[in-house]
Amino acid sequence: MSRPNKLIPPKELLRFLKEENVFIIATHVSPDGDALGSSIALSMALESLGKKTIVYDKDPVPEFYKFLPGSERFTDSIPDVTRGGGQLSPLILLDCNDAERAGIEKLQFASSAVIDHHETARDFGAIKWIDPKSPATGLMIFYLIKELGVTVTREIATNLYTAIAIDTGTFRYSNTTPEVLQVSAELIEAGADPSYIAENLYETWTDSRFRLLQKVLNTLEIHNDIAITHVTLEMFRETGAAIADTETFPGFPRKLRSIKISVLFREIENNYYKISLRSKGRDVNVAKIAEKFGGGGHSNAAGYRIRADFKTAKEALLKAVKE
Amino acid sequence: MSRPNKLIPPKELLRFLKEENVFIIATHVSPDGDALGSSIALSMALESLGKKTIVYDKDPVPEFYKFLPGSERFTDSIPDVTRGGGQLSPLILLDCNDAERAGIEKLQFASSAVIDHHETARDFGAIKWIDPKSPATGLMIFYLIKELGVTVTREIATNLYTAIAIDTGTFRYSNTTPEVLQVSAELIEAGADPSYIAENLYETWTDSRFRLLQKVLNTLEIHNDIAITHVTLEMFRETGAAIADTETFPGFPRKLRSIKISVLFREIENNYYKISLRSKGRDVNVAKIAEKFGGGGHSNAAGYRIRADFKTAKEALLKAVKE
16 A cells, blocks of 8 residues: 655755754644644654754643643743844744744744644745645654654654544544545554543543533524524533533534534623534535634634624524525 | 554355355344444445345344445345255355344354454354454455455445444544554545545434433433433433434443443333443443343443333442442
8 A cells, every 4th residue: 555645844844953953842822632742743853853842832731631741841931042143942833824823923033934734824934834735733743753764652653643633533524534544553553542542532521511511512502404502601600611621512513414504602701702613514614604703714613702692693693604 | 554464364255255156144133334334345345246145134224324335235034045955045144143143043044154353252154254353344344355356446445434433433442453544544545435424423313312312411420430321211202212312322421531431221111221331441341240230242332231210220230330
């Protein structure tokens, strides 16, 4: 079975990584498994080559990602590592391509490289490897590490497997290519444990998160092929759950055969809602709906915020979908 | 990357499939994706070699498996295909190794072969290929089809991918080996569509099934690391859902970090319960608990039935777990 190996790291990126000795690896706020796993894996690979890395995220590592070996490498403050001229050490920006998404737009780096797979590309970074065809940044890091001649250890494999798993819905999304499964097979051979990773990703809910899910499912309203659920400030208070606990909630009503769009309204302040949209298949582009309210996202997952009471916000949404 | 290729079909099985011309392919009652996908794929492969097959299951194909190409091949009556001597055509029994599990224990076949991956092996079948190391019967059928020199079509690939996906929890269980992912990659290359299959498997719930889940989650009781949920006859009536709709329900409370065992009590008659147990990790063998009540299963998934009211049944279970 031949590997298509479509993802080839640019030569200038390899040169940059070989020539420099101290790197600041940064990724986006609200980091997910791809952001975290890619950053840690690249940090481990570079350090095995005798380099020094600082791994930065403005936000803390979410509790349920702390099983990732090396997650303690993350810091929320960049030490004063300068390379002369008052500039910080070279930057590697991962899983986003915009300094603002990482909260580092005010800093000056000696040089910079961007490795990302998102579609909207900003004009940031001296060296850019942005490939929207890649299902995950973790897959790009896998090829990069191989090109650098670094052995994929069990710890690196666990981080990259998690990165790829999260961004492909553990192999359920349409970006699950043969290449994704072939690389994941290689990562298992290198020591990644699929069931250990899946249990940590999907089966470590707190009681309060589960109680909140119960309450949210009880709010389900169905309007033709649109499922609407909502969380009130009172539900957050009653259960002790936080907004981060609701991340996967909009996915649940997608289970319904009759549903094409699932919408979750979260009350984050009195009469102020954070709204997440999820759609199935390729028929409905929810990013287009979110854009009407000043939000954005991908075709199957998007969001926006609105100042209104629930009834008004819901009616505005239903109207926008109809259009 | 070398393929370990541990699964080698026995020569006598290949000879049997080449020599005979009419086969009855049968699988177990309450067929799952592995039973259905394996049977259809083998039927298609044998027919492409000019053979005739009858694909039998005592139970009908569940509604949400009807997306499988070729699912209409299943019949619940075996026609009078005799090969002389009053015996039926040769049998291939799939995904079980016991004629009773398929409801064909009273029939006489001219000869028989068994292909299965379950641990408990009965003394049935002239030719046996039973390999508990295989994560799915579908994986064995994949190798068998290749050995027979049959091209894996898109239809065969969709059936085998579904078979493997179901029995590995779409690559989340501990039986997700590198081989599983390598073969699945090859099946995608042959035309299987991972997101189409996942949507059909996991996102085609009826409204009544979803409403029943809401009710069941509301019954959650936590006893230390044991989660107990239950369905009453009244809930079935109120929602219009059937017992088959509850198949995945015991898995939900596993999401809780604090839970090691999840138990669902389903009232199937007044004071008569069908009980399903699910455990996480390798610490708890729920088959041992089910055996105390005359049931059985696997280490992480088992079940039994009991005649008692809910309170009595629950207390007996909690006592059995403690022991």
